[in-house]
Amino acid sequence: MIYEHILACIIVCTALLGCALGALGSFVILRNNSFLGDMISHAALPGIAATFFITHSVNPALLMLGGICSGIISVFGLHIITHYTRIKKETAIGIILSVFFGIGLVIISHIQKHSIAQQAVLNKFLFGCIATLLLTDTILIFLVSVGILTIVWLLHKEFTLSTFDPSFAHTIGFSNQTIEIINMMLLVVAMIIGLHAVGVILVSTLLIAPAAAARQWAMRMPLMMLYAMFIGSACCISGTVLSCYVRHIPTGPTITILLCCVVVYSLLYAPHRGIWFANSCKRTFGDQECNL
Amino acid sequence: MNTALDIRHITVSLNNSVVLSNVSTAIPLGSLIGIIGPNGAGKTTLLRCVIGLIKPLAGSITKHSTLQHRCAIAYVPQRSTVDWDFPATVYDVVLMGRYGHIGWFKRPGLIDHELCKQALQQVGMLELADKPIGHLSGGQQQRVFVARALAQQAQLYILDEPFIGIDTITEQSLIVLFSSLRDQGKTIIIVHHDLATAQRYFDWVVLVNKQLIAAGPTQTIFTTEHINKTYMRPEAQ
Amino acid sequence: MIYLIQLQIIIIALLVTIACVIPGNFLVLRGVALMSDAISHAILPGIVIMFLCVGTLNSPLLIIGASLAGLLTVITTEALMQTQCIKKDTALGLVYPFFFSIGVLLISACARNVHLDTDMVLLGELAFAPFNRLICFGYDIGPVALWTMIIIIISNASCAWLFYKELIISTFDPILAHMQHIRPSYLYYGLMMLTAITTVAAFDAVGSIVVVALMICPPAIAYVLCNSIHQMIWLSLSIGCYATLIGYIGAWYADVSIAGSIATAQGLVLFIVILLAPQQGIIARMRINQKLRTQHALDCIVLYLQEQPFKKVNIAYLSHQLRWSKNHALTIIAHGVTQGKLMSDNDTLYLPN
Numbered sequence: 071m072i073y074e075h076i077l078a079c080i081i082v083c084t085a086l087l088g089c090a091l092g093a094l095g096s097f098v099i100l101r102n103n104s105f106l107g108d109m110i111s112h113a114a115l116p117g118i119a120a121t122f123f124i125t126h127s128v129n130p131a132l133l134m135l136g137g138i139c140s141g142i143i144s145v146f147g148l149h150i151i152t153h154y155t156r157i158k159k160e161t162a163i164g165i166i167l168s169v170f171f172g173i174g175l176v177i178i179s180h181i182q183k184h185s186i187a188q189q190a191v192l193n194k195f196l197f198g199c200i201a202t203l204l205l206t207d208t209i210l211i212f213l214v215s216v217g218i219l220t221i222v223w224l225l226h227k228e229f230t231l232s233t234f235d236p237s238f239a240h241t242i243g244f245s246n247q248t249i250e251i252i253n254m255m256l257l258v259v260a261m262i263i264g265l266h267a268v269g270v271i272l273v274s275t276l277l278i279a280p281a282a283a284a285r286q287w288a289m290r291m292p293l294m295m296l297y298a299m300f301i302g303s304a305c306c307i308s309g310t311v312l313s314c315y316v317r318h319i320p321t322g323p324t325i326t327i328l329l330c331c332v333v334v335y336s337l338l339y340a341p342h343r344g345i346w347f348a349n350s351c352k353r354t355f356g357d358q359e360c361n362l
Numbered sequence: 363m364n365t366a367l368d369i370r371h372i373t374v375s376l377n378n379s380v381v382l383s384n385v386s387t388a389i390p391l392g393s394l395i396g397i398i399g400p401n402g403a404g405k406t407t408l409l410r411c412v413i414g415l416i417k418p419l420a421g422s423i424t425k426h427s428t429l430q431h432r433c434a435i436a437y438v439p440q441r442s443t444v445d446w447d448f449p450a451t452v453y454d455v456v457l458m459g460r461y462g463h464i465g466w467f468k469r470p471g472l473i474d475h476e477l478c479k480q481a482l483q484q485v486g487m488l489e490l491a492d493k494p495i496g497h498l499s500g501g502q503q504q505r506v507f508v509a510r511a512l513a514q515q516a517q518l519y520i521l522d523e524p525f526i527g528i529d530t531i532t533e534q535s536l537i538v539l540f541s542s543l544r545d546q547g548k549t550i551i552i553v554h555h556d557l558a559t560a561q562r563y564f565d566w567v568v569l570v571n572k573q574l575i576a577a578g579p580t581q582t583i584f585t586t587e588h589i590n591k592t593y594m595r596p597e598a599q
Numbered sequence: 600m601i602y603l604i605q606l607q608i609i610i611i612a613l614l615v616t617i618a619c620v621i622p623g624n625f626l627v628l629r630g631v632a633l634m635s636d637a638i639s640h641a642i643l644p645g646i647v648i649m650f651l652c653v654g655t656l657n658s659p660l661l662i663i664g665a666s667l668a669g670l671l672t673v674i675t676t677e678a679l680m681q682t683q684c685i686k687k688d689t690a691l692g693l694v695y696p697f698f699f700s701i702g703v704l705l706i707s708a709c710a711r712n713v714h715l716d717t718d719m720v721l722l723g724e725l726a727f728a729p730f731n732r733l734i735c736f737g738y739d740i741g742p743v744a745l746w747t748m749i750i751i752i753i754s755n756a757s758c759a760w761l762f763y764k765e766l767i768i769s770t771f772d773p774i775l776a777h778m779q780h781i782r783p784s785y786l787y788y789g790l791m792m793l794t795a796i797t798t799v800a801a802f803d804a805v806g807s808i809v810v811v812a813l814m815i816c817p818p819a820i821a822y823v824l825c826n827s828i829h830q831m832i833w834l835s836l837s838i839g840c841y842a843t844l845i846g847y848i849g850a851w852y853a854d855v856s857i858a859g860s861i862a863t864a865q866g867l868v869l870f871i872v873i874l875l876a877p878q879q880g881i882i883a884r885m886r887i888n889q890k891l892r893t894q895h896a897l898d899c900i901v902l903y904l905q906e907q908p909f910k911k912v913n914i915a916y917l918s919h920q921l922r923w924s925k926n927h928a929l930t931i932i933a934h935g936v937t938q939g940k941l942m943s944d945n946d947t948l949y950l951p952n
Contacts, residue, residue, distance in 0.1 A: 100448060104692040105633055112562030112808070154881050155823050155873055160688065165819055166631040168812035172862020175809075179856035224467050228647065231458055234448050237439055242462025242514065243412050271640075275696040282689050285449060289494050294449045320707055323700030330697040333685075343684050373895050378878075378887050384898075419888070420895045 079203045080321065081310050087264050088276055088302030090215040093222045094257055095281035095302075096295045100233050105163045106145075107277040110261045111270045112167045113144030114196060115174030123181050131210070134262050139172045141258040155217045198269035200321050207267060212269055214263050218256050222295070229253060230291045272322040276302055279329035286340035364391035365426060366518055366549040367412060370423035374407050380572070381407050384421075387568055387577040391426055394544045395565035396554045396580075400593050403571040406440075406552045409520055412551075413437050421581065428517050433462035436516035438507045440523050446496050452506050453491040456481055459513035474513075481512035484539065501532035508536060519543065519550045526555065537563055557589065607742055608778065609847055612861065614748035615801045616813050616843045617836060621755040622793050623814030624832050627822060628770045633688070634673070634791065635814045637695035639798045639807030641672040643702030646799075651709055662799050670792040672698060710752060725857040728804050744804050751800045755793055759832075767828060776952035805858040808831050813839065823879055843869045858916020896923075896931045901940055904950050911949035 082296040098106060115139025118133045125132060144166050151162040178191055184263030199207075222229070231239045239246055264273035283296035338346045367389040374382040374469070382404040389395055397405050410416045412423055413435060427434060436459070460474040482488040489549040490498070495506065504524055511519055519540070525533045540550045544565075554560050560567065561584050569575040569583065569592040576588045610733040626632050645668025649661045672694055679690035728744040740746070760765070769776040769783035777785045794814070801810045817839030818831065825831040846864030874881055899921065904910055918928040932948060935941035942951050 089931075099686070099689050100445070102686060102688055104686070104688040105636075108636075134670075135910055143841055145694055151873065155879065155882070157819050157822060158630050160630055161627050161632040161815060161819050161822075164636055164811060164815040165866070167636065168808050168815065169866030169869075171808045172794055172812055172866065174854075175806075175859025176850075176863055178857045179854065179859060205677045227461060227464075227469075228466065230450075231461055234450065234458070235444055237413075237415060237443065238437060238458065238510070239461075239547070241416055241435055241437040242459075244461070244466075259724065269697045272700055274692060278689055278692045282685055282693060288449055290451060290454060291449050302767055319704060320392075323703040326696050326700040327704070328691055337679070337682050371899065375888065375891050377892075378884065380891065420899070424731055579686075 079208045083203050084306035085303040086215040088306040090218040090297040091276040092280035092298035092302035093295050095277040096298050099281045104278050108274045109163045110141045111265045113170035114141050116140050119174050119177035129141050137262040196269050197322050198267050200268045206212045275326045283333045283336040286336040286343045366391040368424040373419045375419050385574045392547045393565045395551045395566045396560050397568045399570040434517045436511035436514045436519045438521040443472045449598045459510035478513050481509040487507045501528040521552045604729050611728050611744045616839045619813035620817045620835050620839045624818040627818040632815045636811045637691050638669045638795050641695040641698035642668045647702050647705045666795045667800035673791040749799050805894035809858040809862045812865050867877045895933050
């Protein structure tokens with residue numbers, strides 16, 4: 071009974087996260103920001119550790135708030151490095167990711183002098199508490215996901231415009247800065263909640279993989295977002311159920327591998343963009359007629 | 363002469379070096395204007411100042427009263443600035459031209475869709491409305507951008523090197539389109555690279571090479587002496 | 600005795616820094632800095648498979664397994680990019696969690712009873728490095744980490760020296776490299792192999808994320824300050840070692856993780872450089888912009904005066920005409936007087952001569 075309850079919580083939480091991150095991820099990959107999610111989740115570590123250090127409380131909401139603050143600082147730091155130096159965005163992301171994580175390590179080692187406790191913290195960081203998600207977590211994730219999806223639905227044309235052609239958006243009176251700030255805030259909140267629930271590796275994959283797969287199937291933005299949401303939640307549910315029925319398989323890595331397999335399948339077999347499709351079209355119709 | 367843009371003492375510096383120095387000129391309303399100069403002359407920088415993407419170090423640009431509305435200026439960028447792998451059809455991109463009128467949160471209405479179709483008709487791309495933008499040729503891509511600017515129903519059109527890398531037929535049809543817009547009283551500013559055609563296309567030229575060399579009606583200003591001065595090295599001026 | 604251990608830790612830390620900075624320069628120049636992050640996660644299955652083969656964590660074969668896994672990561676990423684349907688950063692962001700998850704699954708399926716943790720990929724502990732000794736023919740010749748890092752430095756430095764001009768060309772202009780029959784792809788895979796080997800060797804000491812910090816931060820700092828690659832490499836080595844020392848001293852005083860402290864110190868040095876660099880720093884740029892603004896305003900006044908019939912004007916009238924505040928006008932005039940371009944006399948401003 072309790073087992074089914076926890077299983078239901080895990081399924082609902084991961085499915086909702088898959089939805090919310092799939093929708094946001096569509097804009098992330100189109101802006102070439104794929105590693106931004108990784109950066110934010112690594113950069114959350116010092117915030118979480120510092121919050122624990124100051125408040126001595128393990129209340130997840132409080133710790134996540136700390137993580138969100140340091141996530142925001144990291145995005146701000148990235149903006150400063152890319153705009154005021156000649157360091158490229160990819161290098162800047164690597165810098166912020168590793169330096170913030172190092173700061174987090176310093177704070178953790180200050181709190182906990184024993185390496186076993188440090189390993190426990192980092193274990194949770196890597197894998198979240200996916201196996202022990204409770205009703206309170208589910209409610210929190212539900213509220214946050216619904217909030218994110220609502221804002222994305224309200225503002226999807228502004229996000230699309232700003233992603234596709236920021237100069238044009240500026241000329242017709244939209245403030246790119248405002249749109250980007252809203253986008254970043256949603257991303258930071260989603261990543262930190264996801265970090266708490268499923269850990270750093272899975273949350274980065276959930277951001278990118280559904281959108282990457284959906285891109286192969288959809289020719290237009292709204293469809294791409296819908297497909298990404300569907301793929302994200304479907305893989306999460308299947309991965310959770312699979313890891314339940316096969317022993318000794320942790321849930322997070324299973325979902326990650328499923329997502330990557332879906333991406334590879336999409337690359338091969340999606341109509342219009344898939345490799346197999348293009349090759350078989352060329353064999354049937356010849357090169358000229360295959361400009362789909 | 364009614365003035366569309368009154369540019370006064372614009373000075374812009376990028377990366378600690380001055381790219382535009384003390385440019386002052388008046389752009390007439392309802393004309394087809396060419397901005398001509400060598401590479402690195404600051405032509406794109408001047409356009410970006412007009413649009414408001416760059417803040418100048420000094421100087422001001424005053425717009426005519428009809429150009430104060432936020433959708434009054436349409437900007438057609440160089441084609442390389444956009445990601446052509448974006449999931450959007452020709453129709454989606456042209457519809458983006460209406461977003462300024464639609465505003466935050468709201469959805470496009472019937473009028474917006476009507477104006478889109480009209481714009482596509484004007485550039486001859488209505489049959490290709492559902493094609494993904496990644497599958498277009500260079501000329502077709504340029505026409506999509508122009509259709510987007512038309513859908514915006516702007517009063518001032520600013521185009522940055524629109525004829526680079528496109529075929530002659532498309533170039534001719536675009537110039538005919540711009541001339542008809544000019545006859546309707548719109549102002550069109552084009553950054554142009556080809557001296558051979560500039561004299562035919564434009565009523566008014568602005569010659570720029572880090573500073574203003576000359577500006578005025580094409581017949582009087584487009585002389586050998588001015589062209590030589592524009593394309594000479596800055597130290598020799 | 601304790602100072603001997605401290606000395607050994609410092610030496611190992613410096614050696615790790617040098618070993619990481621050498622390939623890091625080329626990674627940063629190519630814009631593939633995040634490959635080091637991806638490789639550091641993706642080598643996990645290589646290590647696990649080798650561990651299952653040889654049964655111990657201390658074998659040098661683990662490095663081979665990890666390097667092969669690193670190479671596989673790069674090959675898979677390139678293959679994904681070849682499809683033209685996925686961008687480079689997306690491809691990388693998919694490949695490394697995939698490999699990492701395979702590693703985790705292998706651990707939970709096959710190696711559950713052994714001390715093989717996923718945390719070993721993230722954490723390393725420099726403080727324990729001196730205690731793992733290398734015994735050769737019965738003689739204790741120092742910590743294992745010391746000799747490993749020396750070998751890695753020798754191999755990285757010799758590769759960088761032997762292939763220097765080829766690396767530069769293939770980074771800057773791959774098409775030119777191809778035309779000169781320099782194979783850019785071979786160099787690229789070679790660079791990635793070196794990165795993977797360095798990562799594996801170093802993460803036992805400092806952990807993988809700090810390896811990323813050491814590979815990226817010193818070259819990035821040098822990139823901001825230098826205009827030639829030669830200078831960049833030497834400067835990054837010195838700055839890297841300097842920041843490592845600072846990090847170590849900080850960890851010594853505050854009694855915190857040495858690896859984390861080193862990464863923090865690298866970040867701190869970068870922050871200071873971005874702010875205070877003499878020409879490229881934020882403060883310097885603001886000053887230069889301010890000077891340009893003042894100079895332009897001064898030129899405006901001189902031009903205006905030259906157009907006046909008597910080459911002089913009342914200061915209050917001038918500020919009104921140019922639409923400046925009185926204070927702003929007076930500041931500019933003061934500059935002009937200092938530079939000898941203007942002369943002022945109570946309320947009147949005029950040109951010299």
